Amino acid sequence: MAKDEPDLAFRRVSELELDSVIVDALRGVLPAVAEQTVAAVTAEVPNYAGAFSGRMGETIQSAVQWALGTFLRWVDQSAASDLDTPIGPALEGAYELGRGEARGGRSMDALQAAYRVGARVAWRELSATAVTHGLPATTVAKFAELVFAFIDELSAASVSGHADELATSGRVRQRYLERLGQHIIAAESEEALRASAERAGWQPPTTLTAVLVPAARARSVVTQLSPRTLQLVEDLPGIDADDGMSLLLVPDMDGPSRPALLGAVDGTRAVVGPAREWTKASSSYSRALRGRALASDDVVDTDTRLAELVLGADLEALHDLRRQVLAPLSTLSPNTAERLAETLRSWLLHQGRRNDVAEELFVHAQTVRYRMGQLRELYGDRLEDPRTVLELTVALATNPDNEVRAATDA
Structure with missing residues (x-):
């Protein structure tokens, strides 16, 4: 929300002496000041060159005139008995303007530039009217201070609205993105996923x-x-x-x-x-x-x-397979069974190349020959059977020493 209390500079309004004649004159030029302000912003701030055309331009012009009217009511000494006359609606309007800029995907740079141009044009026109109608020179500086303080308050309210909208929209979008991620891992339909992605702007x-x-x-x-x-x-x-x-x-x-x-x-x-x-x-x-x-x-x-x-897709099936195909080793001591299983695994993976097996196991080739002789006695012709070779390869593929001990102990 916009600030509820105006800047303390506005408390100095009691120091400003504007009689009703000057105030009425200033009110009279507000439509022209608003028109000139919009024209200047359109000419000097490229981002608003097209945005202020047609009906939108008329709306903005009315908003500028209303904001300046709020300012004049604030400084009007005829109403100065109540120094708490609210400028809240003007600040709220500026706050919403900042939020609108954020929703439109625009930064505050253009809007702040528009405020600077507006302050310059408004001061130029209002001060010229005030001086023409007899505003003392000693009061002009105080008048200028309040004009620019008022514009600064509007600008600050817009900045606050812009930041709040970004924070809010950022949180909302993050929730949408998180929801999209949940939908993806839940394997929802393609139609639902595309709708979720569009909602998240992803x-x-x-x-x-x-x-x-x-x-x-x-x-x-x-x-x-x-x-x-x-x-x-x-x-x-x-x-x-x-x-x-x-x-x-x-x-x-x-x-x-x-x-x-x-x-x-x-x-x-x-x-x-x-x-x-x-x-x-x-x-x-x-x-x-x-x-x-x-x-x-x-x-x-x-x-x-x-x-x-x-x-590992079906660990129970793998354990059962290992128990079946390693059953011939169950009559041996655990250490011997592990050595023979390690040799058999290497022999299968190296397709019977004895020297390669010896190099991997850091043993002599004759040791490999001896161990394979033991395995052939245990397995017989099954070591030549493709199905048995496949099952042994799968069972021993990850060199599961603990599994060999478990299988041979079963």
Whole structure:
């Protein structure tokens, strides 16, 4: 709201001596002063050149005349017995004018320039009339002070209205953006998502990438990303509120742009989902959620951990598979079983190249030969069976030492 009390400069109105003749003369020139003020603003402030034409120009001219009339009522000594004569309506009008400028997407620069031009024109015309009708020279300076103080009050009220509108509209838009993000991860229909994006004033990108990042690091990450990045900090499905995680939905960081995204989250222990068409970005969020299970001291790029994600999609099935295919090792001691499982995994991944297996395990090639002989005794011809090879490869793909011990102890 505009200020309820005028600046203390207005309290000095009692020092101004304007008789009724001068006041009546000033009132008489108000229509001309308002017209000249609008003409000057139109000519000198380019932003208003078109805005003040036609009916809008007439409305603005009437508003200027009304504001100046308020000022004259304020300084009219015939009403000076009540120095609390309100100028609130004029200030409220200026406040709403500032809000209107903000809603129109304009800064205060043009409006403040208009106030400066208006003050100059109003003072020039009003002072000329006052002097012509006998205003003493000693009173002219006081009159000028009040004219400019009045304009300053109007300008300050407009600045306040502009700031309040920006704050209000900013909060409203942020709520719309947060709601849009929630709709995206909830996999709502494309029609609903487009309506939500339009309501938020958000230009949809081609793709979105879901990034889970510690809330404490989110602000520093967001500053490196597109201003269209959506950020959610509450009510994230699948994440406990106490986990302190934020979700970023980052526009168009797929393909060659992905390294830049990974660089932005470097060192944050973030989990980065895949890029997806923006209306289907809920799947990127789902992937990022699953990626949290992958232990890492740094960023988890789910695009490079697909095998582990696939293996972890049904952990019970994976445990059952390991127990089945590692059953031949259950007759051995745990340490021996782990060594043979490690050798078998390397042998499968290196497609039987003994020297490569030996190099990976830091053992002699003859050791590899010996261990593989033991495995062939345990598995027999099954090591040549494609189905068994597939199952062993899946079971041992992530080198699960603890799982080998669990499977062989079962």
